[in-house]
Amino acid sequence: MKTINLLYIRLLQVSILLASTPLWASASTDSDVSATCRLEKISTERLPDLNIPRSGHNVCYVNGELTIIGGHTSGFIPTPTAEYYKDGKWHLLQTVYNHDGGFSVILKSGKVLIGGGFEKHLGIGQTFVVETYDPIYHTFDGFGCLEQKRVSARAIELDSGQVIISGNWYADDAIEKYDGKETFTHFKNVSQQRTLPYIFRTSKDNALLFSGMDTHGQPYDTIVVDQLHGKSFRPSLFETWKPLFHDMPFNCDNCFIGDETRNLYTYLFPIIDQDGQVAIAQVQDTIFSVLPTTSPIPMKSQWSTIKYNSPIIVNRKTHHAYLVGIDNTFRHYILSIDYGQEPAPMTLYYTDPIENAGGDLPVLTEDGNILLTGGKNGNVSNGKVSNNFRPFGTALLLRLDKNATTQGTSFSWLWFIPVILLVLLVGYLAMRSSYKKKGGTDSKEDTSHPEDKSLSAANELLMQRICLLMEEQKPFLNCELKVSDVATMLATNSRYISESIKATRGTTFVHFINTYRVTYAQQLLRQQHDIKMTEVYIKSGFANETSFFRTFKAHTGMTPKEWLQTLPDY
Numbered sequence: 001m002k003t004i005n006l007l008y009i010r011l012l013q014v015s016i017l018l019a020s021t022p023l024w025a026s027a028s029t030d031s032d033v034s035a036t037c038r039l040e041k042i043s044t045e046r047l048p049d050l051n052i053p054r055s056g057h058n059v060c061y062v063n064g065e066l067t068i069i070g071g072h073t074s075g076f077i078p079t080p081t082a083e084y085y086k087d088g089k090w091h092l093l094q095t096v097y098n099h100d101g102g103f104s105v106i107l108k109s110g111k112v113l114i115g116g117g118f119e120k121h122l123g124i125g126q127t128f129v130v131e132t133y134d135p136i137y138h139t140f141d142g143f144g145c146l147e148q149k150r151v152s153a154r155a156i157e158l159d160s161g162q163v164i165i166s167g168n169w170y171a172d173d174a175i176e177k178y179d180g181k182e183t184f185t186h187f188k189n190v191s192q193q194r195t196l197p198y199i200f201r202t203s204k205d206n207a208l209l210f211s212g213m214d215t216h217g218q219p220y221d222t223i224v225v226d227q228l229h230g231k232s233f234r235p236s237l238f239e240t241w242k243p244l245f246h247d248m249p250f251n252c253d254n255c256f257i258g259d260e261t262r263n264l265y266t267y268l269f270p271i272i273d274q275d276g277q278v279a280i281a282q283v284q285d286t287i288f289s290v291l292p293t294t295s296p297i298p299m300k301s302q303w304s305t306i307k308y309n310s311p312i313i314v315n316r317k318t319h320h321a322y323l324v325g326i327d328n329t330f331r332h333y334i335l336s337i338d339y340g341q342e343p344a345p346m347t348l349y350y351t352d353p354i355e356n357a358g359g360d361l362p363v364l365t366e367d368g369n370i371l372l373t374g375g376k377n378g379n380v381s382n383g384k385v386s387n388n389f390r391p392f393g394t395a396l397l398l399r400l401d402k403n404a405t406t407q408g409t410s411f412s413w414l415w416f417i418p419v420i421l422l423v424l425l426v427g428y429l430a431m432r433s434s435y436k437k438k439g440g441t442d443s444k445e446d447t448s449h450p451e452d453k454s455l456s457a458a459n460e461l462l463m464q465r466i467c468l469l470m471e472e473q474k475p476f477l478n479c480e481l482k483v484s485d486v487a488t489m490l491a492t493n494s495r496y497i498s499e500s501i502k503a504t505r506g507t508t509f510v511h512f513i514n515t516y517r518v519t520y521a522q523q524l525l526r527q528q529h530d531i532k533m534t535e536v537y538i539k540s541g542f543a544n545e546t547s548f549f550r551t552f553k554a555h556t557g558m559t560p561k562e563w564l565q566t567l568p569d570y
Contacts, residue, residue: 037295037346042334044351047371047395051092052079054374055391056123058104058249059363062112063135066363068373069114070099076122076388084138085395096142097129105155105163105251110135113163113178116150123388126151126171130184147176147184152195152215156252159204159260164228166190167197168215175209175228191224191232198243199252200267202285204260206230212243219245225286231526231567235288236519237281241271244278246311248361248375255312257321257339258284268312268321268339278308280321280337280344286523287471292343292464301350303329313364314339322370324362326377330355334370334398343464349400357394370398462500465490476516477541483509517541518555521548525564533560 050068057071068090069082078098083090095114102117112133119125126149131142146165153167161180164187167173173194177187194211201207210225223238258266266284268291273279277299280291299306304327314321319340325333330353338345358375365371373395376387469489475481486509487494501512521540524531537548549559556563 037298037348039301039348039350042349042351043399044332044354045397045399047085047397048089050374050393050395051083051090052081053391053393054079055358055361055376055388056101056118056249057361057374058099058102058114059361059373060104060106060112060251061363061366062106062110062133064366065135066365066371066373067112067133067135069104069112069133070095070102070117071374072100072118072121072123072388072391074390078118078121082133082140084135090395091138093138093140095133095140096131097127099129101151101169101249102127103150103153103155103165103167103249105157105253107132107157107163107180108161113155115146115155115165116153118151119149125149126168144178144182144184147186148172148174154197154199154250154252156199156201156207158201158207164199164207166199166209167194167211169195169217170215173215175226188226188228191226192220196246196248196250198267198269200283201256201265202227203263203265208283208286210243213245227286227527231529233286233523233526233567235286237271237288237290241273241279241281241290243281244270244272244308246309248310250311254364255314255321257282257314257316257319268314268337270308270312270323278323280312280323280339282339284471286527289467289471291337291339292461292468293337294343294345297323297335297346298348301327301331301333301348303327303331306333308333308335310362313362313370315364315368318368322362322364324370324372329353330357330377332357332372332396332398334400336400342468343461349398351398354396356392357396358392365397367401369400372396372398456503459500459503462490462492462496463504466497466500470513470516474516474520476513477520477539479541479543481513481541513541514551515555518552521552521560522563525560526567536560 052073054071054073058069060067066085067082071079073079078100080095080098082093082095099114099117101123102115104112104114106112114133115130117127117129119127128145128149129142130144130146131140133140149171150168152169153165155163155165157163163178163180164175165178166175173190174186175188175190176184178184193215195213195215195217197209197211199207199209206227206229208225208227210223212219212223214220219242222234223242224232224234226232255268257268258264264284266282268280268282271279271281278297280293282289282291306325306327308323308325310324312321312323319338321337321339323335325335332351332354334349336347336349358372358377361375362370362372374392376391466486469486470476475486475489483494483497487497498509501507501509505512517540521536524536524539534545537545542548542551552560
């Protein structure tokens with residue numbers, strides 16, 4: 001009977017694996033693409049080449065036109081030009097200054113603010129120069145001067161019309177402010193010198209800044225987040241994950257998924273761990289967390305390892321976020337994340353091999369496709385390496401619309417898999433029942449159950465829902481919060497909540513909730529220098545001061561006062 005049991009278990013396992021794995025994955029045992037992440041091939045369209053091959057440029061959609069500004073061309077020489085696409089061709093414009101590696105931001109006025117960049121060929125030096133682009137008249141106007149020379153900076157416009165600018169390369173960094181008219185002034189020093197920082201709004205007049213790299217391109221072991229108004233802090237997320245670095249200009253509002261009308265300022269950005277696994281992070285206010293997805297982000301296809309080399313770009317109309325990558329076979333990839341669902345389903349789109357095309361500066365078109373313009377891909381093509389000295393002039397449209405076709409699902413024999421599973425299962429149960437009726441017993445019971453994996457997956461999914469509830473609604477701020485309250489909010493029962501926390505975090509409900517309370521108390525202490533401890537414990541959800549101090553020290557190893565003294569600007 002033991003032999004029969006093992007035989008049927010093995011047959012069931014093989015059948016289940018066959019049923020859950022797409023046929024495209026079976027072509028290669030090295031494929032890392034999960035069965036829960038669909039793979040789809042998409043068509044591409046080659047638009048006319050740019051007038052000037054370039055990299056290090058800015059890309060934006062203004063006045064309904066795709067517009068390319070600045071960068072450097074062949075030989076690593078800055079080009080004082082721009083181009084916009086209209087009527088099936090690129091129209092060349094002259095800029096006032098060079099902006100190779102400069103920043104740009106689309107203003108509420110409809111104009112584009114462009115500033116900074118390398119001063120000389122080969123990516124040397126920094127500049128003060130600033131100008132605006134008027135997309136109505138296709139004209140550039142040099143009008144001002146940055147407070148300090150910059151390259152590899154980023155900028156964002158606040159609701160007040162003021163623009164915040166930070167970041168630099170091989171030079172000092174600080175935060176400066178543009179008044180929306182003509183003046184740039186120093187606003188605040190930074191806790192860490194950064195290159196190409198993320199600048200995310202947290203309210204109408206506040207923002208946070210962070211980067212994983214210093215101004216010499218060296219990664220930080222400990223990442224500090226600065227705020228325009230408030231103290232700097234260190235998110236626990238960055239103890240395990242680091243921001244995925246992209247060496248390119250980028251408008252940070254391209255990854256905004258919030259709702260300004262409801263004062264929800266939420267952004268997405270890619271992160272990477274020490275093993276090279278990529279994930280998606282979200283930040284709302286000052287809370288950093290990993291976006292729950294239905295599976296890990298695939299790092300390999302059946303052809304090669306995928307190198308993700310872009311920031312997140314978001315289609316807020318469809319609630320989809322996109323991460324672009326490439327492999328050494330010249331296939332381009334677009335990972336689509338449906339962040340409107342929980343956990344977020346993913347689809348990995350791929351192209352046929354395309355040589356002589358960059359992939360490091362994607363932009364979302366008005367009809368929801370992805371366009372790659374110029375840039376480099378770091379691979380060898382036709383015996384030459386694509387790098388800063390040999391940028392492309394290619395404009396490649398990757399279609400995410402009706403042309404996408406799911407791979408490996410057209411074979412009719414897949415319909416027989418459920419039948420096979422059913423026959424195997426019925427046969428197994430019948431033989432086991434017959435054996436027991438005859439008085440037989442198993443010599444040794446198999447203590448492993450197929451349900452264990454399903455239970456583990458269910459616990460993980462419920463845990464993701466619990467964490468999202470904590471981060472979005474913050475029920476832990478209620479000092480009387482009970483496990484039954486959380487169960488009611490998630491339309492489940494208390495036992496499932498407790499079991500999920502125990503199975504995935506190895507702790508109790510109370511300890512799990514207190515972790516959020518301590519983190520929130522740390523946030524209050526960072527942001528409000530003069531706040532009283534009584535106010536901190538009440539606002540953080542603790543029932544009394546004794547509980548607050550005992551729990552804070554249990555989680556951090558320090559009293560609140562001792563912890564404050566460890567902050568760099570305290």
